[in-house]
Amino acid sequence: MALRGLALLLLLQAAGEALAHALALPFPGPVIGMALLLPALQWPWFRAPVQAKVITISEEQAAYGEKILAGLRAAGLRVEADFGPDKLGAKIREASQQKIPYLLILGAKEAEAGTVSVRIRGGVEKQGVALDGFVETVRKEIAERSQNLTV
Numbered sequence: 001m002a003l004r005g006l007a008l009l010l011l012l013q014a015a016g017e018a019l020a021h022a023l024a025l026p027f028p029g030p031v032i033g034m035a036l037l038l039p040a041l042q043w044p045w046f047r048a049p050v051q052a053k054v055i056t057i058s059e060e061q062a063a064y065g066e067k068i069l070a071g072l073r074a075a076g077l078r079v080e081a082d083f084g085p086d087k088l089g090a091k092i093r094e095a096s097q098q099k100i101p102y103l104l105i106l107g108a109k110e111a112e113a114g115t116v117s118v119r120i121r122g123g124v125e126k127q128g129v130a131l132d133g134f135v136e137t138v139r140k141e142i143a144e145r146s147q148n149l150t151v
Contacts, residue, residue: 045121048099051077053098056107057105057107059084061108068104102120103119117129
């Protein structure tokens with residue numbers, strides 16, 4: 001019993017206030033309430049299972065995407081990639097539904113310039129960001145446990 005309470009407390013600390021409302025539900029079994037609230041959960045970005053996703057506009061930028069992906073993984077970030085043939089809008093929509101904090105979008109301009117276009121959860125976008133500058137900013141935010149996403 002104590003172990004279940006400890007696990008619940010850790011979930012509440014990790015997930016934030018959305019799960020705290022599950023405990024106030026009038027029926028027994030707060031786990032059911034948490035299961036209802038989990039799809040709407042927006043993890044703090046430094047605790048998110050996937051912190052960034054690298055998306056290419058077309059399959060032609062896949063080699064550059066692999067290079068960016070390797071750099072982010074070397075920096076210790078949890079990243080995924082989508083280099084498939086789907087349309088860009090569909091890739092961005094899917095990543096937004098997964099609530100991935102940072103989307104790194106790569107096209108021909110970015111590959112040519114050696115930069116990335118960064119879209120932050122919430123819609124802010126910045127183009128022409130150097131990968132080293134992005135990694136440095138993210139490392140600083142991780143160290144400070146910042147709740148605000150910046151680039």
